[in-house]
Amino acid sequence: MPLSTKTEINALLQRAGVTAETTAAVMDIDGMLQHWRRRAMKRELGNRALIDLKIDIDLAQLDVLSAIAGPAPEFGDSQGETMVGTVADRLAIDPSRASRLVSEMVDRGFARRAVSQADARRTIIELTAQGEAVVDAVRAYKYLILGDFLGTWSPEDIAAFVPLLKRFSRWTDGIDAVTDRHGPEIDQLVEAIAMAGKVPEEV
Incomplete structure (x- = not known):
């Protein structure tokens, strides 16, 4: 029976x-x-930040600068050198797209290519002073907006909310185990879809 x-x-x-x-x-x-x-x-918020801060780049380019900077809260473990492949992995985009966006940022002076200290055959990507200024300014802008909002909360609410949000952010972890556990219910949903497709539409 369809779950209507x-x-x-x-x-x-x-x-x-x-x-x-x-x-x-x-x-x-x-x-x-x-x-x-x-x-x-x-x-x-990202669009508003670029407008208010008078930064002449688009959001995709901003994402690349952020991925080059690799702040830990956003990308997790961001230690080590950054290469084009690193940017592609952090943004979950195709390496060719990452390469094109990185080249745009290099051409515009927001990033630069350098030689790896670990392997001279490897090219790494770094932010220039201008690129760092953009990433820092956008991050500070977002913190101002969020800080103003959370400033109306009590310290007790914030202390309770942050760990709970961190915990909730992992709610899709282990999804395979959950779907295995609820196989019968998922099968019922599949059956409901199939049955709905057999019901003639009213004219």
Whole structure:
């Protein structure tokens, strides 16, 4: 039977061992995440930062500068030298696109190529003073906006929120184990889609 109502979805989750309270939270969080995703895709804050700071580059170029800088909170372990392949990995883009964007930043004076200290045959990418200034300014701009917002929160709320957000950010880790555990429920969803396709449309 197609899961055509919220009640049927609730029943499916209940059979999977998810409590009603958790189900309500899941639905609220999913709605907020979808809204957040749509806003994030527009890159509102990044666009505003480039405009307000009068930086004549686009967001893709800014991403490359950030990837060259490799700040740990954004890219995790960012130790070691940065190469074009490193930029491609950090941004999850094709190496040829990363190479083109890096070349644009080098040509415009935001980055430079240098010789690796570990292997003279290897070319690495570094930010110039101008590139570092751009990355630092955009980061500071974002911190100002977020800091102003969080400044209205109590210290207790912030102390509770940050570790919980870090914990929540890993919610898709181990997804294979979760899907294995809920194989019957996923099979039911597959069946619901198949059955819906057999229902004739009303004219």
